[in-house]
Amino acid sequence: MARLPEYLRALHNLAETGHETVSSEGLANAAGVNSAKLRKDLSQLGSYGTRGVGYDVGLLIDQIEYVLGLTQRRAVALVGVGNLGHALAGYDGFASRGFRIAALFDADQERVGEEISGLVVRHVDELPRVAAEESIAIGVIATPAAAAQRVADQLVAVGVTSILNFAPCVLTVPEGVDVRKVDLAIELQILSFHEHRKASLTALPATGGSALTALSGGLAVSEGQEAIGT
Amino acid sequence: MARLPEYLRALHNLAETGHETVSSEGLANAAGVNSAKLRKDLSQLGSYGTRGVGYDVGLLIDQIEYVLGLTQRRAVALVGVGNLGHALAGYDGFASRGFRIAALFDADQERVGEEISGLVVRHVDELPRVAAEESIAIGVIATPAAAAQRVADQLVAVGVTSILNFAPCVLTVPEGVDVRKVDLAIELQILSFHEHRKASLTALPATGGSALTALSGGLAVSEGQEAIGT
């Protein structure tokens, strides 16, 4: 599931603070989910918990890392070293969690040759040559939307089957290629929606008839992380 | 729903290319979703389509922007101008889609005073004063994980009720505060999982008995955007 990485992060935290075992309740709190859900998720991996005790932290980390395919350090190619690409190239969270940025590309000759945190930016047309040397598993697109589809095609052409897309557009890829999209503006717009909803609710606390407030009420329950705590 | 912003983006694209109306089929393709799903989503807003013709692009844009609360340009406070924060501060996708970065903060005195794309970085302790001047609607946390919870508390204290968290940790906030989390490393790990799955499937195409491959098969269907096209 998509929650496994979150569990893994929480487990690493626990391991660093010296915990040998965790109960599902404890891990669920650390990961921000329901304990029953967590148990169900972990039971899918094969049971690695001991009743009455909990889960062995180290063993569980190994298991999840194996399932996620993190036993091998995958090489990532990053295309587009603009504002965002720059930040991604320097983001140490990638290296510390099982990935290695293997190459940087851009279409702008101005940027080719620039060195960013130890890597030299190459022209995107050199992608086939570099891919032949290194086995690129994942491509990251941090270009403007207009260039994203072309870059995706180029990545697919050199054998990349997983793409992380930061450009605000939908990509068309052949079957068997996985695309995940991260759109920063969309995240803000979703928050804006909730703001708008909250403002409407406080403004008209009693009236609940309009389509808008009905919609808002229905959507409130789909919120991911809200009001955990105190 | 969380899909509305995606529809909005697609609609803006269509408007720029001169389209006056769209069919649900056309818009669904542009947004990468099923057409029935799109119709159901839009019907929740109140019916703004004409049978036999389609949806009026301009009208639909206005409607969605209203529902998302984008009629007012919301002020965003960004805390943490490290690698990622720097990029976010300069990201023009925010400004072009209804948001205004109102202030930049950091806890590091080294960074305070630095100017990034027209804004001066202030110390995070000045947050209350700035919040009193400008009505901050949304806070963005781009700090290391260790500092995130403290920053979240500070944001909540000055009245922020929506937070976008880029730090790899779960935040505890009071009821009524919405938190959305974006973790770049997790996105890569999910892709890695799919890579691992694909590799396992090609390696052992016939054997389907292990818990691992069973898990993988079940997860394949939960993929968001896969194999649109050709």
Add this chain to the structure above:
DNA sequence: AGGCGCTTGTGAAGACGTGCACAAATCGCG
């Protein structure tokens, strides 16, 4: 005016995820 093609809006069925509640299992202690 009438019919035809196209598109929306929606009812119903199915798949899916979620959470409760409890049985099974393990450890520690007397």
Add this chain to the structure above:
DNA sequence: CGCGATTTGTGCACGTCTTCACAAGCGCCT
């Protein structure tokens, strides 16, 4: 060795989301 405390693993029910399929409605052409 037995008992109680604790925790996992899971059957079951519920609500939600998704998808198909089709009736209702609209415009255009004759």
